[in-house]
Amino acid sequence: MNTEIRFAFFDVDETLIKIKSMFEFYHYWCYKVLLRPDMHDDLETEFSHMLLEGRTREELNRSYYRYFTGVDPQMLKRAGADWAMERLQHPDDLFIAPVIEELKRLQAEGITPVFISGSFHALLEPIANSLKTHHILATKLEIGEDGLYTGNIISPQTIGRGKALAIQNFLQQKDTSPHHCYAFGDDISDLHMLNVVGYPVVVGTGSSLAKHAAIANWRVIATE
Numbered sequence: 341m342n343t344e345i346r347f348a349f350f351d352v353d354e355t356l357i358k359i360k361s362m363f364e365f366y367h368y369w370c371y372k373v374l375l376r377p378d379m380h381d382d383l384e385t386e387f388s389h390m391l392l393e394g395r396t397r398e399e400l401n402r403s404y405y406r407y408f409t410g411v412d413p414q415m416l417k418r419a420g421a422d423w424a425m426e427r428l429q430h431p432d433d434l435f436i437a438p439v440i441e442e443l444k445r446l447q448a449e450g451i452t453p454v455f456i457s458g459s460f461h462a463l464l465e466p467i468a469n470s471l472k473t474h475h476i477l478a479t480k481l482e483i484g485e486d487g488l489y490t491g492n493i494i495s496p497q498t499i500g501r502g503k504a505l506a507i508q509n510f511l512q513q514k515d516t517s518p519h520h521c522y523a524f525g526d527d528i529s530d531l532h533m534l535n536v537v538g539y540p541v542v543v544g545t546g547s548s549l550a551k552h553a554a555i556a557n558w559r560v561i562a563t564e
Contacts, residue, residue: 344520346514347451347452347475347510347514347516347522348446348451348452348454348521348523349454349455349521350443350453350455350456350524351457351503351523351525351543352456352459352464354436354527354543354544355439355524355525355526356435356436356440356467357434357467358433358435358436361457362404362458362459364423365419366407367380368426373419379407382407387403390403396500398497398499398500398502402493405479405489405492406491406492408481409488410488411488412487412488412489420462420463420465421466425466428470438561439563440471442541443473444471446522447472452474452475453471453473454510455468455478456476456478456507457479457498458479458499459479461476461478461480475510477510478498479493479498480493481493499529500529500532501532503532504532504533504535504536507521507523518537518538519538520538521537521538521539522538523536523539523540523541524543526542526547527549528548528549528552531552534558540556541559541560542558542560543560544560545560545563
């Protein structure tokens with residue numbers, strides 16, 4: 341097994357970029373693509389109820405993708421590319437600068453960055469391409485026999501424990517131990533992912549994850 345540090349796994353939303361890509365895109369999807377703002381209202385109402393009920397991030401994530409039931413994959417890919425193109429025109433408003441600097445520093449040292457996110461490829465690929473990042477571990481949407489999205493997602497779900505599983509599966513294929521990798525995350529749900537690598541890095545101060553980092557003596561990158 342390769343013992344050199346070869347990969348650095350980056351959560352995306354609020355770790356590499358300042359926004360929650362899924363929800364910002366859904367606003368774009370409803371208002372600019374479908375011209376159906378009522379559909380955006382439906383999602384916000386459902387998610388407000390789910391949060392009040394204490395539903396998990398995993399449940400919220402699955403519910404989000406049900407809103408794409410019956411959508412043509414190519415249509416979603418085009419919309420995702422258009423949304424990302426708009427966002428990438430203003431990189432200072434999109435990217436978290438110190439984390440981007442870290443990604444580029446690691447690239448210069450020969451370490452390969454990997455996106456890992458509960459978001460989906462149509463949104464992440466243009467952003468990854470802009471950073472010369474070629475590996476993405478993200479939510480895969482199931483396609484039915486009719487060629488349209490079913491609204492279901494394919495395991496592993498790249499949130500919480502699923503991120504750790506996705507990393508382990510990826511590294512097994514690359515014959516690399518997670519103990520010889522970096523991982524970057526901002527939310528307490530990233531804890532499972534950070535625990536499986538040898539070089540965990542927490543993004544942002546003041547969070548419950550940052551408090552855990554202080555106890556565990558992990559590195560923390562301040563974003564302000």
